[in-house]
Amino acid sequence: MTRRFDAVVIGAGQAGPAMAGRFAGAGKSVAVVERERVGGTCVNVGCTPTKTLVASAYAAHLARRAADYGVSAGPVGVDFAAVRARMLAIVGDKRAGLESWLAGMPTCALIRGHARFVAPHAVEVGGETLEAEQIFINVGARAAIPDFPGLDRVRVLTNTSLLDLDALPRHLVVVGGSYIGLEFAQVFRRLGAEVTVIEKAPRLVAREDPDVSEAIRAILEAEGIAVRCDAECIRFAPQGTDVEVGVDCRGGAPTVVGSHVLLAVGRKPNTDDLGLDAAGVAVDGRGFIVVDDALRTSVPHIFALGDCNGRGAFTHTAYNDYEIVAANLFDGATRKVTDRIPAYALYVDPPLGRVGLSEADAKARGHVVRVGKRPMTRVARAIEKGETQGFIKVVVDRDSDAILGAAILGVGGDEAIHGVIEAMAAGRTATDYTRVVAIHPTVSELVPTVFGALDQPC
């Protein structure tokens, strides 16, 4: 059987449902094909569940520190089943909300199953062919599982299967010390597990400046997380019911034994089983769909949005991909993905808010930079809250006074960074920022001060 639509959207992640909504809102027919769960990675196994866990872990951490605030809370216990139940309830609500939103659109059909191209204008789902004028690929990514020696002899977890555990691991070994690895590492440590992080690079979150990496490492180690960097030749072997991880670091023991292992070494686009050849859609060497500045693939009526195009790996970048494509198709705009200023947060606690270039990247691109930095120990709000780890750092182009980037590692850093994001989006200079009158007492109020104290020792 063949059904015809104005548009077919493959994947109900962060861009697809919104795109379907735009078509349906314009009275056009649209099919959304989803092979797993509506809401994709973010809602089901990414942002939403992890941030509920971060919240539970924070509550446990603060309860243990209650005496610091003059509060006696008694012994702190963690009910892992209740933590999970809270997580599942919030995830379930969010997914159900999206499902009912899609179901409420009269010209939108949600079709369950795996979609595969059979021609440039046609995909097949469960024996049925769906034809459309335009096709939008929003298939996301999954955990990369490299072919480590011994992997076939042990059980390892990914961000997806870790969420299925119904008991707290005794000792979680996290391979990969970046976003996914570090968020889970701190969560499980705070919930009561022993945790070791193993990272191949010489430092954690190595795409950040060294001072950021060092501060994050210090925060995690202070909570009892063991960190092993420079780990070459990861290999696995069973040891009873435990798993031995060979690490070959420059220093320290050559193996770490844990009850559970999480692999968090990057993501792989879900493009290998999509029949892209049948449509003539080109991918790069890592399987990401090649797109132009307007997110068109090598086939003009097919667009790729979200993690599968390699232009971003965040929920807000996937959604922004939708905004760009929709504005260009429906509103006559000429928006481009290269206009996007990179911004993101790492949800360790305290969080790292980031925008634009790091100091190292700015220098590598030839900027002569001025840097402003202030530790959280000198931020009134952080002192009052009793959470003084981290710092505010801004990077400015010496010649143009342009704001190049910022990092706020500290309490409220994920929110306070938005002042800088918005200033950069509005094209404001560092001098402009020094004239902002911010609310006292906030972490944000120190950002103008930092811009006004460039090149000064912190």
Ligand SMILES: Cc1cc2nc3c(=O)[nH]c(=O)nc-3n(C[C@H](O)[C@H](O)[C@H](O)COP(=O)(O)OP(=O)(O)OC[C@H]3O[C@@H](n4cnc5c(N)ncnc54)[C@H](O)[C@@H]3O)c2cc1C
């Ligand atoms: C543990 C974790 C935590 C994260 N935390 C954050 C965070 O705090 N903030 C943030 O911004 N980002 C976070 N991310 C990243 C974020 O989840 C992704 O960037 C985002 O979900 C990408 O959205 P997407 O629409 O591109 O793809 P996805 O959300 O992955 O959706 C793709 C959908 O396509 C479906 N699909 C795939 N192939 C097919 C097919 N052939 N046929 C039919 N359906 C198909 C999949 O089942 C899936 O539902 C996190 C990711 C992880 C793993």
Ligand SMILES: NC(=O)c1ccc[n+]([C@@H]2O[C@H](COP(=O)([O-])OP(=O)(O)OC[C@H]3O[C@@H](n4cnc5c(N)ncnc54)[C@H](O)[C@@H]3O)[C@@H](O)[C@H]2O)c1
């Ligand atoms: N807060 C957020 O917004 C958030 C949270 C989680 C995930 N995400 C998204 O998910 C994506 C994937 O996250 P990720 O942390 O899996 O990937 P990543 O690419 O950010 O980091 C992978 C880490 O694993 C290390 N690594 C690679 N091979 C290794 C090996 N053999 N042994 C030890 N370490 C090794 C890398 O050096 C790197 O530090 C991120 O790029 C991010 O966009 C975002």
